[in-house]
Amino acid sequence: MDPARGDDDERALIERAFRQASVSMSVFDAVQRYLRLNAVACEVMGLGEEALRGHAFPYGLPADVDQLGTLQALRDVAATGKPTHYESYTRAPSGIREHAWNLELWPVRDDRGEVCAVGMAGFDSSEQHWARQRLAVLDEAAVSVGTTLDLDRTARELAELVVPRFADFTSVDLLEAVMHGEEPEDGGPDADIVLRRAAHLSTEPGTPEAVIGLGASDAYPPYSPPARALHTGRPVLSGSGDPDFDRWIAGVPARAARMRGFVVTSLLAVPLIARGTTLGVAVLLRTRPDAFTEDDFALAREIAGRAALCVDNARRYTRERSTALTLQESLLPRGTSPQSAVDVACRYLPTDSRAGVGGDWFDIIPLSGARVGLVVGDVVGHGIQASATMGRLRTAVQTLADVDLPPDELLAHLDDLVLRLGGDEENGGRAGVGGTGATCLYAVYDPVSRMLSAASAGHPPPVLVLPDGATKVVDIGVGPVLGVGGLPFETTELELPEGTLVALYTDGLVEAADRDPDLGISRLRQALAGSRSTLEDRCDQVLSALLPKHPGDDVALVLARTKALDADHVQVWDLAADFEGVSEARRLAIAQLDAWGLTEEAFVTELVVSELVTNAIRYGAEPIQLRLILDRTLICEVSDGNSTSPHLRRARIYDEGGRGLLLVAQLTADWGTRHTATGKTIWAEQALTPAT
Incomplete structure (x- = not known):
């Protein structure tokens, strides 16, 4: 066999292998000029070998195709003599679709070992690239x-996940009922499905509403792909x-006119179904040449399910x-009626945390004798259970206050109630209030x-702002929290100058994970002392000064400015314990009504005074006292x-x-x-005529 002939056959075999290789193969000289290209490389470039040979890279590549990365890789191999691997995601000059490319570059050396x-x-x-992406x-x-x-936020996160890596535009449209937390209803296969745009995102600014045609709420026509996905429950x-x-895209001329430059090549409409209930639809559009594939179809369904x-x-x-929130708002006071005892402003602020609404509450309770009861409370926990428990306790406080119990006795009865509630719920298999x-x-x-008489069951003390601007924390005996039982509560009494501001609040205002309660109370005193605005404005100022943007606990705040009834509005008489004192009591009362200009109320007042004084003399005991108060x-x-x-x-008749x-x-x-320390007081309130 001729050795020369054998070498020629080998070179011919190598040449055929090079030209017929199933991968793109190219050879460049040391200054990056094309020397050789096989058939696949010519197909990728869209040009023949003769048209490229002798030209320097990136000749033949359009401007929108990756050039610099490949060119730099060629230069690095020629300069260093070391092979390298380069990855690129771009379209081939001969095509319109983008591809992922793995490029292997190696040096070719001459007989002297030079590159x-x-x-x-x-x-x-x-395919591997998209699989990794999915x-x-x-x-x-x-x-x-x-x-x-x-x-x-959840809908926005879904949109940000798929654009731009998976789609050029996406919208997340939810049923109107879902946006309000309600169970959606099935309107039938031919009904227009009214949705609300929860989120959208696009690579083309201004295009989403033009393509989909949904504002705050709209309906997909039954024939449109999104409606078909919603009706059938399948992507x-x-x-x-x-x-x-x-038909759907071209249905509204104005919409089609706004779609300049946004040509949809492929669409995926995936219903959002959870626990067998259809909640809405996610619409994904592509304007890139690559249409959605079956793999994309499966991926979109998996993402939509999650x-x-x-x-x-x-x-x-x-x-x-x-x-x-509805329960909480229905149980809290809807407004405070005018009081002669105090001017009041109140705030309730629910938490923004995922724990839910808590059990904070407040109340302003009119009491006999022109007095007023101020209440703040806090049920530990969040959610509907805490709100329901709060409602029961608030009702109990109102009922106990109606019988004019002093603060310490009221809390003692409330403590017994909480113990009973806790026992009943624990017997029913649930954690009770006592727990x-x-x-x-x-x-x-x-x-x-x-x-001011006050008692506390584990609650922060009131803060006072005196008329001269000085602040003071009431030194109140803080008893145990409700539901402990067996320990007494203590009433603290102090005389307040007229115009004193009393601040009652729940712990959410002054406590936080990173803040000591004493520091919070100190900040509250500073916020109250530094303002001379109205009570309503001061409530807002306190909340703004002490609370973060998203508080972690509910907050209730009551600001009450005290007023006083002077001697011109109050008259008191000590009466003898005999029936002759009844006529004297009537005479004194009528004379006082004349002095107040209340002659039209004289008849009823005379009868009331006569009956109450007679009963006190007949069934009561000394000392006997009559008091008239001119209030509202x-x-x-x-x-x-x-x-x-x-x-x-x-x-009865006889x-x-x-x-x-x-x-x-x-x-x-x-x-x-109402009972007092020395006996009892029977009282009656008489409405004044409009003229008075």
């Missing part, structure tokens, strides 16, 4: 979607050429929070004596030293007594009994 050329082999790794998107979806329980892959898609669970969790949280705890502060202010109503009070309370009853209190109840706006 005389650079060889390059290009592998189209688009896995990366799934991994990121697990940690980036559903980071909060906010519906809008829909569509795009230009689909009659329904073209996102739908997050949306449903957010919906359920929205429903529970809305229910708890979670509740705090309460109850204070009573009397504008006649200007005395005319208040008549008769006190005696017997603690036995009278009872209203209906007298009874000689028992009709007096019934007449008092019929002729006055309200009446009642």
